[in-house]
Amino acid sequence: MPNDLTNKIEKHTIAVLVDNEPGVLARVIGLFSGRGYNIESLTVSEVDKENNLSRITVVTSGTRMIVEQIKAQLERLVPVHRVRDLTDEGPCIERELALVKVVGTGERRNEAMRIAGIFNARVVDATLSSFIFELTGTAHELGDFIGLMSELGLVEISRTGVVAISRGAAGF
Amino acid sequence: MAEQLLSGAEIILKALKDQGVEVIFGYPGGAVLPIYDALFKQNDLRHILVRHEQAAVHAAEGYARSTGKVGCVLVTSGPGATNAVTGLTDALLDSIPLVCISGQVPTHLIGNDAFQEADTTGITRSCTKHNYLVKDVANLARTLHEAFLVARSGRPGPVLIDIPKDVQFNEGPYVAPHEVRHKTYRPQVKPDLARVEEAIDLIAGAKRPIFYVGGGVVNSGPLASKLLTAFVRMTGYPCTNTLMGLGTFPASDPQFLGMLGMHGTYEANLAMHGCDVMIAVGARFDDRVTGKIADFAPGSKKIHIDIDPSSINKNVRVDVPVIGDAAHVLEDMIRLWKARQKRPDQAALRDWWSQINIWRKRDCLRYQKTDKIIKPQYALERLREAIRGVDHYITTEVGQHQMWAAQFLPFDQPNRWLTSGGLGTMGYGLPAAIGVQIAHPEALVVDVAGEASIMMNIQEMSTAVQYGAPVKVFILNNQYMGMVRQWQELLHGSRYSESQLTSMPDFIKLAEAFGAVGLRATKVSELDDVIGEMIATRRPVIVDIAVDPTENCFPMIPGGRAHNEMLLGPADRTEDSTPEDGMVLV
Numbered sequence A: 001m002p003n004d005l006t007n008k009i010e011k012h013t014i015a016v017l018v019d020n021e022p023g024v025l026a027r028v029i030g031l032f033s034g035r036g037y038n039i040e041s042l043t044v045s046e047v048d049k050e051n052n053l054s055r056i057t058v059v060t061s062g063t064r065m066i067v068e069q070i071k072a073q074l075e076r077l078v079p080v081h082r083v084r085d086l087t088d089e090g091p092c093i094e095r096e097l098a099l100v101k102v103v104g105t106g107e108r109r110n111e112a113m114r115i116a117g118i119f120n121a122r123v124v125d126a127t128l129s130s131f132i133f134e135l136t137g138t139a140h141e142l143g144d145f146i147g148l149m150s151e152l153g154l155v156e157i158s159r160t161g162v163v164a165i166s167r168g169a170a171g172f
Numbered sequence B: 001m002a003e004q005l006l007s008g009a010e011i012i013l014k015a016l017k018d019q020g021v022e023v024i025f026g027y028p029g030g031a032v033l034p035i036y037d038a039l040f041k042q043n044d045l046r047h048i049l050v051r052h053e054q055a056a057v058h059a060a061e062g063y064a065r066s067t068g069k070v071g072c073v074l075v076t077s078g079p080g081a082t083n084a085v086t087g088l089t090d091a092l093l094d095s096i097p098l099v100c101i102s103g104q105v106p107t108h109l110i111g112n113d114a115f116q117e118a119d120t121t122g123i124t125r126s127c128t129k130h131n132y133l134v135k136d137v138a139n140l141a142r143t144l145h146e147a148f149l150v151a152r153s154g155r156p157g158p159v160l161i162d163i164p165k166d167v168q169f170n171e172g173p174y175v176a177p178h179e180v181r182h183k184t185y186r187p188q189v190k191p192d193l194a195r196v197e198e199a200i201d202l203i204a205g206a207k208r209p210i211f212y213v214g215g216g217v218v219n220s221g222p223l224a225s226k227l228l229t230a231f232v233r234m235t236g237y238p239c240t241n242t243l244m245g246l247g248t249f250p251a252s253d254p255q256f257l258g259m260l261g262m263h264g265t266y267e268a269n270l271a272m273h274g275c276d277v278m279i280a281v282g283a284r285f286d287d288r289v290t291g292k293i294a295d296f297a298p299g300s301k302k303i304h305i306d307i308d309p310s311s312i313n314k315n316v317r318v319d320v321p322v323i324g325d326a327a328h329v330l331e332d333m334i335r336l337w338k339a340r341q342k343r344p345d346q347a348a349l350r351d352w353w354s355q356i357n358i359w360r361k362r363d364c365l366r367y368q369k370t371d372k373i374i375k376p377q378y379a380l381e382r383l384r385e386a387i388r389g390v391d392h393y394i395t396t397e398v399g400q401h402q403m404w405a406a407q408f409l410p411f412d413q414p415n416r417w418l419t420s421g422g423l424g425t426m427g428y429g430l431p432a433a434i435g436v437q438i439a440h441p442e443a444l445v446v447d448v449a450g451e452a453s454i455m456m457n458i459q460e461m462s463t464a465v466q467y468g469a470p471v472k473v474f475i476l477n478n479q480y481m482g483m484v485r486q487w488q489e490l491l492h493g494s495r496y497s498e499s500q501l502t503s504m505p506d507f508i509k510l511a512e513a514f515g516a517v518g519l520r521a522t523k524v525s526e527l528d529d530v531i532g533e534m535i536a537t538r539r540p541v542i543v544d545i546a547v548d549p550t551e552n553c554f555p556m557i558p559g560g561r562a563h564n565e566m567l568l569g570p571a572d573r574t575e576d577s578t579p580e581d582g583m584v585l586v
Ligand SMILES: Cc1cc2nc3c(=O)[nH]c(=O)nc-3n(C[C@H](O)[C@H](O)[C@H](O)COP(=O)(O)OP(=O)(O)OC[C@H]3O[C@@H](n4cnc5c(N)ncnc54)[C@H](O)[C@@H]3O)c2cc1C
Pocket: B093, B094, B095, B154, B155, B156, B213, B214, B215, B216, B217, B219, B220, B221, B241, B242, B243, B244, B245, B259, B260, B261, B262, B263, B264, B281, B282, B283, B284, B285, B286, B288, B289, B305, B306, B307, B308, B311, B324, B325, B326, B327, B398, B399, B402, B403, B420, B421, B422, B423, B424, B425, B483
């Protein structure tokens, strides 16, 4: 695979299981900034309290050679347990959550509500002049939703970044 | 029975002893006083007091590279730790195993901009293989043992442990090294045999093969060099070394082509360029070696033996990666080579050698011999003759003299040649020589130096004198930052911007001021006597050799060029023809 000679830029979602210890996130981020790799999104949270493990999901892009290098460099970090390229391993489930605040009244407010319905966004807060929508979906779906809301009084967005998991019965 | 408790400082020293440490290079300060107090009360560990923390790290590198052991450093918080950063980066780039202990302000003051506080783990995160901040004395022993494991295993490197002062005072339990096992860190040492089979098939079928051997074979230990030499001889193939790999294959062997790369030999570089099978062993395809990547050994199949998977396909795509320790891989290769009764293609090999011998006839290291002025190459040739048969180690500073030393001094064994390759740190050579001398008190240790570089850590003469470490500083004094001047001459229209050192000390008086011996040679006729006296003197010596200020180091592959576009001597000019994208390269 690494010998594939294309210089095409590919987007990869990589899951990294790490010891949940101080500095580990700085190590991972420092690796990307220090070596000039892209981070499109990065999420991290503890996933196994008993064994003190966190899972980092990072979406990155680069040529095949660079992506292979990124994985090898991640594996070299001492507190890293496993690195998996979810993009390479076949289809995976990717989700992101967004909180979107939209301000408006009258027809704009109704239209925002209608579109939220189409996207299955939940209203998690409302005043007479504002809504906060919660939407879960692929990064692409979130982008579409936010694009539409920007015409309808969008004032603030908070997004989690992508979390991902491989399909099927096999575990990490 | 209740568990016996020790203070943090005692735990540190016990852990070092249990890890086989005999010497620590360091410098005290407020945040490490408890450790220094514990040192005072014992006699097993020897502490070498340097004059600057950067030098402590280089000295530990010299100690480590010449013995194969982990080097050990102790520095205080804040400025002690920041001074160590260059040394740590040097060790990281050259894969030298070190453990550096730094003091830190007490845990309750961390983050308060306390006196001599620096975010040491933050600062050193990217210049260590790994680092730790130990906030609880209960974890101290375990962390120390883990640090040694990480430093020495896999691809070796520097590891830093930051220890707040209160943790050094607090009492905690000790655990022995064998009780510590890292949860996940297990570098692959044994290769995948299917890959080894693939590799030997390719090697046996080669028509124009070459072994390209680097510092990883030194890292692997002396056995790796023995196995490598045996395998190269078994095949009859040519072998070249990187700067870091010199000594892994005997320079005196007829199959040796010399160093390759930017200042490598004509025959090594052309053989690399023309090979059909390249066997890279513990070498990392550095830009100083590959030159222009697109034209690097075009049309060759590449086998890459390396312990670090991230070295594979980093700069150059290879066909057969073999991940594992060099000695283990070579052992398997030799075994399978014999078992499969592999035989090289003798007819092809004869043709290949006759081509190589034509390249050799260019005599690329030839220089203008004269008795009017000491040529730096000549000085090294005389040094070479004088130390033949003497148990010796060579360190270098950085610049032309370093490249000439690599070209003109032959090494038949690993661990004898110590130079700053990856970072190219001026000021490395003297402290590294002291580290070597501490480990090998009876050996002749020579730092081949430039007059600019030596000024970067000259204060360490004082250390050498204090410990009676009879290191020899052999200065090829060309009155210039020669390497900088050479690039300015060849690439920047001879505009010698800030590369001349107009006010230099009198090195004889300087040596004497330190309590060392100073010698000088300004004429060709004085050279041999001065070298002889240097070797005979059982004290630290600075030798100031006035060499030709205008000499350039050839061969040279200018930035952005391929192996077959080498400049062989002053007659080859490059200025107008250097590609623009080559000019920006370092
Ligand atoms: C002024 C100047 C000029 C230079 N010019 C040249 C030049 O002309 N030619 C040249 O060669 N260099 C030159 N260098 C040095 C160059 O910058 C690099 O430091 C050098 O080429 C790297 O050597 P290496 O490939 O052997 O790798 P090293 O840095 O020694 O790395 C060792 C490799 O081996 C691997 N390894 C480690 N342990 C093991 C093990 N146990 N088993 C297997 N693999 C292992 C590592 O993962 C790594 O990939 C120059 C430096 C300076 C300062």
